[in-house]
Amino acid sequence: MLTCRAVWKKLAPLARASSTVCRQNVRRAGWNNARTPLCVPVAHMSTGPVGGGGDNLKYALLVGAAFVGGLTYAVITVKGDQERHRERMAAIASRKQKSASQIHTEPLAPLETKLEAAAAPDAEAAAPSETAEPPPVDEPLAEASAEEAAAPLTDAGVEEAADSKPSLPSHAPYLLIGGGTASFAAARSIRARDPGAKVLIVTDEPDLPYMRPPLSKELWFSDDPSVTETLRFKQWNGKERSIYFQPPSFYIDTEELRSAENGGVAVLTGRKVVHMDVRGNKVKLDDDMEISYDKCLIATGGVPRNLQVIERAGEEVMKRTTVFRKIDDFKSLDKVSRNTQSITIIGGGFLGSELACALGRRSTESGLEVIQMFPEKGNMGKVLPEYLSNWTTEKVKKEGVKVIREAVVKSVSYKDDKLEIKLKDGRVVRTDHIVAAVGLEPNVDLAKSAGLEVDSDFGGYRVNAELQARSNIWVAGDAACFYDIRLGRRRVEHHDHAVVSGRLAGENMTGANKPYWHQSMFWSDLGPDVGYEAIGIVDSSLPTVGVFAKATAKDTPKAATEESGTGIRSESETEETATSAVAPAAPAPVVEHRDEYGKGVIFYLREKVVVGIILWNVFNRMPIARKIIKDGEEHADLNEVAKLFNIHED
Amino acid sequence: MSSVRQEGKDKIIFVTKEDHETPSSAELVEEDPNDPYEEQGLILPSGEINWNCPCLGGMASGPCGTEFKDAFSCFHYSKEEVKGSDCLEQFRTMQECLQRYPELYPKEDDAQSSQASEESAGSAEPSDPAAGSEKDSSDPTLSNTESSAES
Numbered sequence: 001m002l003t004c005r006a007v008w009k010k011l012a013p014l015a016r017a018s019s020t021v022c023r024q025n026v027r028r029a030g031w032n033n034a035r036t037p038l039c040v041p042v043a044h045m046s047t048g049p050v051g052g053g054g055d056n057l058k059y060a061l062l063v064g065a066a067f068v069g070g071l072t073y074a075v076i077t078v079k080g081d082q083e084r085h086r087e088r089m090a091a092i093a094s095r096k097q098k099s100a101s102q103i104h105t106e107p108l109a110p111l112e113t114k115l116e117a118a119a120a121p122d123a124e125a126a127a128p129s130e131t132a133e134p135p136p137v138d139e140p141l142a143e144a145s146a147e148e149a150a151a152p153l154t155d156a157g158v159e160e161a162a163d164s165k166p167s168l169p170s171h172a173p174y175l176l177i178g179g180g181t182a183s184f185a186a187a188r189s190i191r192a193r194d195p196g197a198k199v200l201i202v203t204d205e206p207d208l209p210y211m212r213p214p215l216s217k218e219l220w221f222s223d224d225p226s227v228t229e230t231l232r233f234k235q236w237n238g239k240e241r242s243i244y245f246q247p248p249s250f251y252i253d254t255e256e257l258r259s260a261e262n263g264g265v266a267v268l269t270g271r272k273v274v275h276m277d278v279r280g281n282k283v284k285l286d287d288d289m290e291i292s293y294d295k296c297l298i299a300t301g302g303v304p305r306n307l308q309v310i311e312r313a314g315e316e317v318m319k320r321t322t323v324f325r326k327i328d329d330f331k332s333l334d335k336v337s338r339n340t341q342s343i344t345i346i347g348g349g350f351l352g353s354e355l356a357c358a359l360g361r362r363s364t365e366s367g368l369e370v371i372q373m374f375p376e377k378g379n380m381g382k383v384l385p386e387y388l389s390n391w392t393t394e395k396v397k398k399e400g401v402k403v404i405r406e407a408v409v410k411s412v413s414y415k416d417d418k419l420e421i422k423l424k425d426g427r428v429v430r431t432d433h434i435v436a437a438v439g440l441e442p443n444v445d446l447a448k449s450a451g452l453e454v455d456s457d458f459g460g461y462r463v464n465a466e467l468q469a470r471s472n473i474w475v476a477g478d479a480a481c482f483y484d485i486r487l488g489r490r491r492v493e494h495h496d497h498a499v500v501s502g503r504l505a506g507e508n509m510t511g512a513n514k515p516y517w518h519q520s521m522f523w524s525d526l527g528p529d530v531g532y533e534a535i536g537i538v539d540s541s542l543p544t545v546g547v548f549a550k551a552t553a554k555d556t557p558k559a560a561t562e563e564s565g566t567g568i569r570s571e572s573e574t575e576e577t578a579t580s581a582v583a584p585a586a587p588a589p590v591v592e593h594r595d596e597y598g599k600g601v602i603f604y605l606r607e608k609v610v611v612g613i614i615l616w617n618v619f620n621r622m623p624i625a626r627k628i629i630k631d632g633e634e635h636a637d638l639n640e641v642a643k644l645f646n647i648h649e650d
Numbered sequence: 651m652s653s654v655r656q657e658g659k660d661k662i663i664f665v666t667k668e669d670h671e672t673p674s675s676a677e678l679v680e681e682d683p684n685d686p687y688e689e690q691g692l693i694l695p696s697g698e699i700n701w702n703c704p705c706l707g708g709m710a711s712g713p714c715g716t717e718f719k720d721a722f723s724c725f726h727y728s729k730e731e732v733k734g735s736d737c738l739e740q741f742r743t744m745q746e747c748l749q750r751y752p753e754l755y756p757k758e759d760d761a762q763s764s765q766a767s768e769e770s771a772g773s774a775e776p777s778d779p780a781a782g783s784e785k786d787s788s789d790p791t792l793s794n795t796e797s798s799a800e801s
Contacts, residue, residue: 633678
């Protein structure tokens with residue numbers, strides 16, 4: 001630039017004289033930065049002292065030199081700006097995610113060509129403008145014009161770059177943190193109620209929203225060897241479906257969310273929200289990206305707990321331990337079950353028992369040893385009354401599982417290529433792999449930065465009956481400790497609750513203001529012979545009243561689904577209600593059960609009011625159960641209430 | 651005859667079929683059809699369509715949600731003698747949209763879904779997916795669309 005100035009200064013006196021007239025002409029015509037070389041002042045009636053052919057030649061040379069000088073100046077200016085632009089893009093790029101580095105190069109390339117293409121006409125525009133005006137007056141103007149030309153270019157360039165990269169929306173009207181069942185149900189609800197809603201789901205899992213129950217049930221019973229890839233399963237009635245709620249085409253790309261005319265649901269995978277600014281209505285992701293919102297749902301679910309003794313036991317033990325919640329856990333456990341001889345499941349609740357039964361079934365084909373151990377007296381010891389828990393344990397054993405009751409783990413070590421589990425009462429179990437199914441720790445990482453209340457009794461974010469934590473923030477699913485008008489404050493970790501609460505949160509985010517009222521249910525199948533559905537507070541420490549009838553072969557989960565033509569019960573209570581096909585009534589042989597608990601209803605009482613009900617091998621009666629809990633009445637004779645269920649019929 | 655056993659805090663009753671033949675004396679609270687807290691069926695008490703009804707299977711929330719809502723609303727409020735005959739344009743637009751997402755809306759169910767929307771709108775009594783047993787459906791074909799759409 002300095003050299004240019006120097007050159008200009010030298011040429012100035014010469015140029016000034018010859019271009020005085022042209023300058024006057026240009027001023028009259030009006031100055032503009034137009035690209036049309038409106039005044040190439042070579043047509044020159046120069047009235048100066050110069051005249052004649054030789055002078056014309058000199059003049060031509062002068063103009064030529066000036067032109068070249070101007071061109072050089074313009075090119076150098078633009079190149080300098082390009083340099084600045086590149087640096088700015090690099091700064092922006094470093095803020096974005098590392099995985100997009102490939103994509104960065106692509107948009108930068110067309111941008112560069114654009115810049116170069118723009119540089120040429122710009123240079124031309126700058127040149128005549130510079131030659132037309134003698135410096136120094138022209139200099140600032142020329143520089144200004146070049147910079148002006150370059151500046152909008154730079155800004156435009158930056159904007160274009162920002163748009164053409166996989167740019168994440170910096171604002172989402174509806175932001176859902178977490179990409180599980182509750183989040184998906186909320187997204188659906190919002191889209192149904194707010195036409196054209198733009199919903200952004202941010203999840204730290206790599207997968208689109210999917211349902212979890214099949215991961216510990218149906219997927220294990222699939223005949224398809226590629227099930228770990230397809231994640232599809234055939235239900236009892238032959239209908240097949242994927243565990244994903246919707247295929248990828250249901251969602252729109254995150255980049256399109258801003259401009260989508262009818263809105264849509266976009267899912268941002270592999271990103272974690274690490275900070276929440278409630279006052280500013282925005283969140284920050286783990287790559288420093290910020291997203292502002294109008295309404296936000298926290299549906300972060302939880303993280304499986306592990307036993308402290310295992311965590312302290314060292315790497316060799318941890319390498320051989322699985323906690324189970326996600327798709328990846330399913331894939332890895334499936335692989336392990338094919339490559340080891342012995343698996344031990346620690347935990348006797350829903351997940352532990354279901355996995356034990358699923359693996360137990362595999363054990364009959366492969367000779368895999370399946371052990372299940374837990375501190376309670378029987379399977380589902382915290383849920384079922386003792387007599388039923390014992391009965392269930394016998395059923396689990398029949399599925400091929402070695403059940404070790406009243407087992408408290410004292411230490412785990414890795415010895416002689418096996419894991420050695422020492423129990424407090426002295427028993428020792430040697431196994432190849434451990435699955436820890438000992439509960440879920442609700443994810444309340446955002447509580448601190450967002451200033452949200454965490455419940456000390458149940459864990460999770462504390463929300464009101466409308467699932468609201470603070471003004472624009474709702475919480476649903478496993479992470480929500482909510483006020484249930486009927487049953488009191490609680491936190492529920494079941495699939496249907498995630499659907500119901502997610503749906504409710506979505507409704508309330510779109511202005512409904514409805515409290516949690518529709519009671520969610522849950523179910524469990526422990527093999528083909530034992531299945532039950534439940535609703536409300538089902539805690540074995542409560543007094544119970546069980547009313548049983550003798551079961552026939554028709555009263556099994558398998559028969560129930562065959563008859564009603566539905567798929568799995570994961571579907572029924574959610575968005576899809578299934579067909580009620582009429583199955584031919586086959587005569588049912590009466591199967592004599594040695595133990596009596598074939599089918600029945602169990603009522604859980606709290607101060608004489610029914611707060612929970614289990615339908616034991618009795619299906620399609622959930623509405624009646626729901627009604628009884630909703631009423632919240634004291635019933636003198638629960639046998640009379642049991643009559644409402646017609647347990648002797650199908 | 652029924653037998654009763656007590657195991658600690660838990661009571662166990664065994665009943666035969668005959669024991670349960672007499673009608674129940676248990677009293678249930680009467681339902682309020684306009685209870686705002688309850689899950690609504692397809693048609694709200696105000697007469698509007700409940701787009702969040704599980705029976706619609708998510709048709710109103712997917713990529714063709716807007717087109718579906720237009721077509722179905724038009725049908726619902728249609729006063730023509732042949733209900734919906736003035737809504738062919740909306741249905742055609744919806745059909746075009748559905749065809750763009752064959753994965754979500756498989757071809758053979760397109761005819762079913764439009765027919766089903768007419769059926770479910772036609773049925774006067776609101777479906778009650780919440781109260782209905784989980785295996786009930788007010789609209790078999792629509793739900794078929796959804797479930798097989800995902801298969």
